[in-house]
Amino acid sequence: MSEFSPLSNEIADFLRKTGIVQFTPIQERAIPLLHDSSENALLLAPTGSGKTEAALLPLLNRLQRLKETKELFGFYILYITPLRALNRDVFKRIEELCEHLGLTVAVRHGDTTQYARRKQAIHPPNLLITTPESLQAILPGKRLKHHLKTVFAIIVDEIHDLADSKRGTQLSLGLERLEHVIGKRVQRIGLSATVGNPKEVAALLSGKGEVKTLWAGYDKRQMELSVAMPEPTDNHKQLARKLSYPPHSVARLETIVNLIKTHTSVIVFTNTRSFSEVLGAKMRALKPPYDFDVHHGSLSRTARLSAEDRLKTGVSRAIIATSSLELGIDIGQADLVIQYSSPREVSRMLQRSGRSGHGFGRSSKGVVIATVNLDDITESGVILRRARQNKVENAKIPRKSWDVLGHQIAGFLMDTDQIEKAELLRIINQAYPFGQVSMSELEILIGFLEGRRVLETAGADVKRAGKTRVFYYDRLSTIPDVQQVNAVDMTTRTSIGVLDEDFVSANVERGSVFVFRGRPWNVVNIDDDTGEVLCAPASGTDSEAPRWVGEMIPVPFEVATEVAKLWNTILEKDSKTLGKWLIREYGIEVQAHEYLRETLQTSMDILKKLPTEDLFVLEDFDSGLVLHAPLGTKTNEALGIVIASLLTTRFGVEVAVERDPYRILFTAGKRMDPQWVIDVLQEYSGPQVSVILRLAMKNTQNFSSRFIQVARRMDVIRKDAKTKEVPVKHLIKSFEDSPVFQEAMREVLDDKMDEKRVMDLFDRYSKGALEIHTVTTKGPSPLARLIVEEKTRFEVMGEITDEDEVLRMMEERLLSKKFRLVCMAEGHWNSVRTLSTLDDVVACPICDSRMIAATSPTKKDILKILTKRKRGETLTKSEEKEHKAASLTAELVSRYGKTALMVLAGRGIGATTAARILKPRLKDRLEILREIAKGELQYERTRQYW
């Protein structure tokens, strides 16, 4: 018996020829099973352990046997992946073997040419590699439908990625439709490396059919993971000035560059596309001794393919990427993966670190470069630990998505023209996400679709209508439709990539500079008709990276609660053993230990208790309340909204709410009594909270934009309608209680919130199972500062900390500015001072007057002008102007002290602009800095007109 038994000799010979000597663990288990039976199966094994072959080899073996008995004509195996790039990869991996066995294989997806499609209709490949959306396009095709009749197996690769979104929901119904069209059962095989809830994912794959789940290879997986927190040296500070980049970021950048230098092939993952651009631009400015590229979903296909190829062939040494490179695209042998800032989810960490040492028996090596931020470091450590234990998050499968069901009903009518409602419901109920749909719910949806003329009803039957076809083909994809515009390089007239319409309308105008593909570009013009952004390469380092929406990755509940547990344990541990424990258990390197212990100890001293899952700390500091509740992004999002809306309605104060995975910040125009929050938690029950949440959500921007997306998918508004032209409020009102409204609400609540946990939390508090410790502090504690000073941290991930660091660096620059300070009252004090040496209150050392004028150190005449005015002499026009400006600055300094001088130190910010920026409410340091940055930007944009 051969080592590759039960596979045929031809397959075994081929494997030997390609250097394969034995099966991997998953292949050992899966091949005998799939070889003989047509059972459904879910194969779970780490990245790079040969899952594709584990599923395909036995099926190809079966197909080869079939070929001996009859001539093959039609599709026999469908291989579905979530990405086009993955399709190409699977094709390359399997092409030679198929050729060796005399079988045909082809790829079909959005990029497939008309010629190739036609060829497939004439000579159907035996193995078709495609995407879920292309399957939707194939299903009703006249010729292709016939070719599908021979299909005996479907493989769904990276099924966890589809399971989490409507793509998976659509596919599950698509598979039911396929079986309905061809009139027989098809074997379904799912593949994944990271699934937290295999039972549910198996149900998504097979509907009501049985599934055999096979795990293999996790125990043999070797991972070398660590969390580093680079700190800046004097060298970095110097370099920081040169690069216009904060010293902490420079320290991290240099660590990355050094790691790339000492490895042969490195992938650097960032959490956002925009940050990958920033990092690329800064790395290029350092002129490293190696080639590298930037890779993300908004780049053109050619740019992405070239970046992948350059890394694979060794031309480049590194690639800076986002999730675009996460799924199994083969980019050769990366020997290190760097993750910039916490990956926020365990599955992400595993997917990403699995990209190094890709292949069975090799160890994967990953380093998380954490920012100097308690949340970031401990979160990275916890995720690392959970990754080692393979504690992956559950895929959240959307249930009863009315837009998907509406589209699939149109699909059924494309397949069969007419179908009985009861039969339709029977098939729909086979698919796991729609297993609970009732006849009355189906009737409502059918009624809605009939109203849109997508279908017609005739007694107990549903029939195809005039709009069915257009409705179906126009909406094959469930991926949210964010309008995008093309960015074109003027000099070469080639596309450099696509930008989100939102980003363009908010940030891009003629003359502005942004970073794309790691290079700065100058906007030359924006075409009014096409929306195309014409760009030319720009020089310089001060530029804005484009922001893409929908990039926030939520931190799961399990991670957040474990992070809080870690905080408490760090303080409980003996300091002698703490260091070793942090390294061993959490991979947190030694540079971060002291910082962690100090920050936590100071917080404990101030708060007296640190939060846990069952003990929240309610901190009342001068200008707001912070509820320290380590429950993760989704729970805190919902909890924040519920408490804030109840505070607003019950106490009549407009409450603003910010949240991160560990705490919620409430601010209002007046002081809030912490007891109010406790009352709210005490007095409402879980079911009441659910109603409040829905009422509050209805008026949010988030709901409006979801509503528009769903309305587009359900034919309420035109697909190409511009967001700003849609009367959203009116539409929401007229479609209240319709399937569109329900679906938009379900989407918002499912994707952004954890309604159930918040309901439980209110019930738990009433029962006394949850404790709240209230504490009043003089200013925000270090834990509260993480949200008070870094409000934007979780809005634009990745840049977050960097935005603050940019501001910190700007502050350094402002504080080094020199002013000539003159006493306006007596004119007897005239001195040039550096801002950093001054106290918060600026007063004349002689007469203690606070009317101190601030001008440029070169303006030595100011005192003469003052004296002239005092004597009652007439001033010249320019003297008059200078005197006026000096008086205005003196007024600002007397009211706002040193803060006024900080603002005046901003580039191009004169007394008038400063007066506009300075408001009595403006207290928060970062908020002031942000305002100064805005003022400077405004000046840069308009200076040509000055």
Next chain:
Amino acid sequence: MLFPMTSSILRTAFERVASHISNLDDVKSLVDELENMDSLDTIITELETRMEEAEVTFRTDIRILINECRHIRK
């Protein structure tokens, strides 16, 4: 179930695949023409001969028809 007669195998096959056929009229007249041949093997051989000279989409139509005939016979 009774085994269908040769001629009706061709007709049944045609009826089953008609919705997938591009050149419906051409295939229909082909079926009319060949329906009275002696055996299914002769019909299939004849269809294969016609396939060689046929235009590419018509060729696939014939191929689909042959496949269905074989399927019914099995």
